[in-house]
Amino acid sequence: MAQETKEKILVAARHVFEQKGYDAARTRDIALEANVNVALINYHFQSKEQLFWAVVQDFLGPINQSLRDFFNDEKSDFETTLGRISNYYTDTWLRNYQMIIVMLTELRKSPEKFAEINIRPFTPSSAFEKKVHEFAGSDKVDAVQVMSNALAMIMGPIVIRPLIQCIGDMDDKQFNYMMDIRRKMIPEWIANMVKYQVDTNRNK
Amino acid sequence: MAQETKEKILVAARHVFEQKGYDAARTRDIALEANVNVALINYHFQSKEQLFWAVVQDFLGPINQSLRDFFNDEKSDFETTLGRISNYYTDTWLRNYQMIIVMLTELRKSPEKFAEINIRPFTPSSAFEKKVHEFAGSDKVDAVQVMSNALAMIMGPIVIRPLIQCIGDMDDKQFNYMMDIRRKMIPEWIANMVKYQVDTNRNK
DNA sequence: GTCTATAATTCGATAGAC
């Protein structure tokens, strides 16, 4: 049952890391929740650290793939693509917002890990970049900047969720309602920025 | 030298917490950096946990006060206020982005701490709320929603900075340039949302 | 592959002298 054990550890590890963060997470808790012996964690993953990055990679894999799909989609027009991105990422990050903050914390401490987990979804000269230039009527608008902006607008409130909910005195229902508004508005906001050719070229 | 010692511990603690996060931070490292004896940390702050929240409170104090000032400012018009908020918070959070992520991590784990550190800057029926309603020509636009949106747009890219820089392949200079663009654009984006009366009332 | 037992280390906190 080797494969099954490895999978059980991964699932439990993710849960414990989400709740406690990397440093406060205990391998014993992970083993307990996975219903396996503690020693099996080191047997299958060598160390707590490698287990953590395995969890991150497991988590980012599908997200990374979807991002590539959006970029390489030749058929849809610019606004449709924006709508899909907004919908997909609002849902995904909202559902996994515990994981985001833990991941960002560790990436901040070990930026070199990015290379290892292979998250570099934006490929220059992609279909997305062509759409941006076409929609703007100019190739001076930086597609990377547009993408960064979209991600920031989608993820921003999710990541600072505790602050937002405190300042705005929102319960979860109200927060979700706000995110629903944003999900619909963000494509319009982005499209407007591009249309009015806000010069966002970052190579200045 | 009691007061001086306490201050030295606070400064060192903030630095170590920023670098390591709460759980990985070691009281011994803090004492070493503050150049005081380890036992003095417990003497002055009782515990590592209380020391941490003292650091957070120290950090949020001036920010919280500024937020109140913006809200209670009767003189400036809506767009001027938006501009000031954008400038102030972009600078502040950019300069302290290490602290944000650490703070958000712990607040996520202990949301009840919000009450203790007294961060509840938004007071209903403030001058800011009146300005929003006046500018929108309606009191259906939710001022809290507007404020949340502004904060999310400002803080979003800062908090997910490692992701943005990786995806966009930006160095620090390019990232700062992007933030400078945003600092100028965010007031316009917010004003447009309010002007077109995007119905963002959260009590639905 | 899975287990027990334990090594080796390190942590936060405190007792008690000064």
Place this chain on the structure above:
DNA sequence: GTCTATCGAATTATAGAC
């Protein structure tokens, strides 16, 4: 207030039997 010395607990990782 500040120090030394140390306690007690808890951690990751591994050696070795099965």
